[in-house]
Amino acid sequence: MQLNVPxxxxxxxxxxxxxxxxxxxFQPDEFWQALEPAHDLVYGYGYLTWEWKDGMRSIAHPMVFAAVYWVSEFLKLGDTGxxxxxxxLQALFAxxxxxxxxxxxxxxxxxxIAQLTLMCTVTSAFNYFVSIRTFSNSLEMMLLICALNYWPLDKTTVQVNILEYAIALGLGAIACVLRPTNALIWSYLGVELIxxxxxxxxxxxxxxxxxxxxxxxxxxxxxxxxxxxxxxYTFLKFNIVESLSSFYGVNRHTYYFVEALPQLLTVYLPFFFHGIYISRSSTLAHSSIFVxxxxxxxxxxxxxxxxxLLPIFHIFAAISLSRLRILYRTTLKWIFIAFxxxxxxxxxxxxxTIHQRGVVDVTSYIRTTPSITSVGFLMPCHSTPWMxxxxxxxATAWFLTCEPPRNLSPSEIATYRDESDQFYDDPELFLRMHFPALKGNDTEISMFRYDWPSHLVxxxxxxxMLISYVGNAYVECERFFNSHVHEDPRRRGDxxxxxxxxNVNRV
Structure with missing residues (x-):
């Protein structure tokens, strides 16, 4: 596959x-499972979540960004790098x-169909939103569609081109290393080919x-x-054997069909369903449905x-769009595309650029404000990027954690509340138990998990609630717009x- 220069x-x-x-x-893994381990590896500080302490994640994906940081250091690009x-780098992948x-x-x-596929790809709202983010899923998407260019999908082919087959397998294997569930589509394609x-x-x-x-x-x-x-092994044990991934949310079985696909495809959804119906005898359709x-x-x-799978979904949408009669009439075609x-x-x-930007803006503020010597985030865990x-x-920094219930009995798991849950169950009680007293707040606890930082977020x-509790011990010094609405009530507001x-002394 050669690059078309224009x-x-x-x-x-x-x-x-x-x-x-x-x-x-968007979601924590963009930062906490990719950039944060890479930053810790190169610069020697950051926060490694429990997955890294338990050896559940491969360093392969963060190493991609560690290389970027090393180059940045070599070129002395500083914060910009x-x-x-x-x-x-992620823009290049996309x-x-x-x-x-x-x-x-x-x-x-x-x-x-190629031109219509490209139109779907570059105008896709979800693709615009996610493809340039540092999720392993974004890199997996690139590896999958690159590999499919070399995979022998043509059922009329008598002899497989071994070099192209090996390239496809190599890219597919790397994708599986990034996230083992990639094996689903490659096992289907492989069995079908064999x-x-x-x-x-x-x-x-x-x-x-x-x-x-x-x-x-x-x-x-x-x-x-x-x-x-x-x-x-650790990944499969946690997610399949112990099924502890459900700690981070359980969805109904129809989730991907009634919620995820509409999010992925927006206006292209009906064309996708029509296109996959048209292509219902193809290996590509079968493998997508299987996954x-x-x-x-x-x-x-x-x-x-x-x-x-989104690039494949766009191909099915393009197949459907190619059947529309209005695309053969110039004026109607451009009106439809404009729509x-x-x-x-x-x-x-x-x-x-707007929804949930405050949680990123605040990290820029912390980075560029030398007077901040310590900062605490009284938020649901992983609500912002980190180092x-x-x-x-x-700067000393801490946040409320949300470790899953590992090595506990079934009865303990059933009643388990992580630190973030405990805080939101009763914020004032949590502050009294885990922080030293502020003026006008007495406590009988002599040992504390946290100390009051120079800045709270x-x-x-x-x-x-918080201003009522701290009184005049803290004053607002900055505010960032975050979202107009939010499905999580804890994350609403600026x-x-x-x-x-x-000027206020602690008791």
């Missing part, structure tokens, strides 16, 4: 603009994915490539953890889990920074 630079510029203007927060380096899905559609479906080709040679090549990639990743993890560890159905059987569900764009663009811009954005080795939803009033 197209690829345009896509790269588009995704760079997309990445550099995205200033909002730390904040914008990962964005630039533009490669855009280009690859265009070439794939062109190869198997022709020029018209049944079709009936070739032991293909099985042997797949096994050899898999062993090499897994072994190399194993060495990388041993180097990182400084002990023999098997993240894949979504299997994911539906797992209790904990998130829309980004099926995000790597699709006008629906997606406002959604994309609002989600990427990958604050980048302050000289809270959501507006907690403002009234992000407020309270500064310690040094």
């Amino acid at each position: 197209l690829f630079p345009l896509l790269l510029q588009y995704r760079l603009l997309n990445a550099l203007t995205t200033t909002t927060y 730390v904040i914008y380096g990962p964005k630039v 533009s490669v994915a855009d280009y690859s899905v265009f070439k794939f559609a062109q190869k198997y479906y022709g020029e018209q 049944i079709r080709q009936r070739s032991f040679k293909l099985v042997a090549i797949a096994g050899a490539i898999g062993i090499v990639i897994v072994a190399f990743n194993g060495l990388l993890d041993v180097w990182y953890y400084q002990r023999l560890t098997f993240p894949l 979504v159905v299997v994911y539906s059987l797992i209790s904990h569900k998130e829309v980004r889990f099926i995000f790597p 699709l764009v006008l629906v997606n663009v406002p959604l994309a811009l609002y989600a990427s 990958s954005h604050m980048h302050r080795p000289d 809270v959501f507006g939803a907690l403002e009234e 992000v407020i920074v309270l500064c310690k009033n040094n």
Whole structure:
């Protein structure tokens, strides 16, 4: 697959603009499972969540961004490299994915469907919102569509091109290392190919490539953890055997069909269903349905889990769009395209530049305000990025944690409340139990989990209660708009920074 010079630079510029203007927060893993471990590895400070302490995550994905930080240090880019380096790299990944899905559609479906696929891809609100974020799912999406360009999908092919087959397997194996659930689509494609080709040679090549990639990743993890560890085993044990992933939320079995797909596809949803119906005999359709159905059987569900399939979904939408008669009439075609764009663009811009931006803005404020010597976040856990954005080795920082119920009995798990839950169950009681007394607040506890920092960060939803509790010990020193509405009542309102009033003495 060769890069088309006129197209690829345009896509790269588009995704760079997309990445550099995205200033909002989506989900914690974008920062806490990618940038934060990389930042800790390179700069020697940060926060490693329980997954990293238990050896449940492979360092492979954070290493991608660690390389960016190392280059930034070599070039002496300072804060600019730390904040914008990962964005630039992720924009490159997203533009490669855009280009690859265009070439794939062109190869198997022709020029018209390829152009319609590209239109769906670049105007997709969800793709604009997520593809440039540092989730492992975003990199998985790029690896999947790149690999499919080399995968022998054509059922009329008598002999498989071994070099292309090996490239596809290599990319697929790397994706599986990033997130083991990628094995779902590759196991389906692999079994279908073996049944079709009936070739032991293909099985042997797949096994050899898999062993090499897994072994190399194993060495990388041993180097990182400084002990023999098997993240894949720990991952499967936590999510499948112990089913503790449900601690982070349980969704109904129809979630992916009635909630996730509409979020992913917006106005392209009806065209996707029509397109997959048209393509119902294809391997691509079968593998996509297989993955979504299997994911539906797992209790904990998130829309980004099926995000790597979005390029394939756009191909099905394009197949449907190609059947519309209005696309053969120039005026109606442009009116229709304008309608699709006008629906997606406002959604994309609002989600990427407005909704939940305060939790990112506050980390920039902390990074650029030397007077902040210590800061505490009285928020639900992982509500903001951490040292990958604050980048302050000289500032002490803490937040309310949400460790899952590990190594507990079933009865203990049933009643388990993490630290963040305990705080929101009764904020005032939590503060009295775990913080020293402020003026006018007595306590009988002599040992405390926390001390009062120079700055506190809270959501507006907690403002009234907290100000009532601290009295004039803290004063508001900054406020950042975060969201107009929020499904989590704890995260509603602005992000407020309270500064310690040094004129008030603690009792």
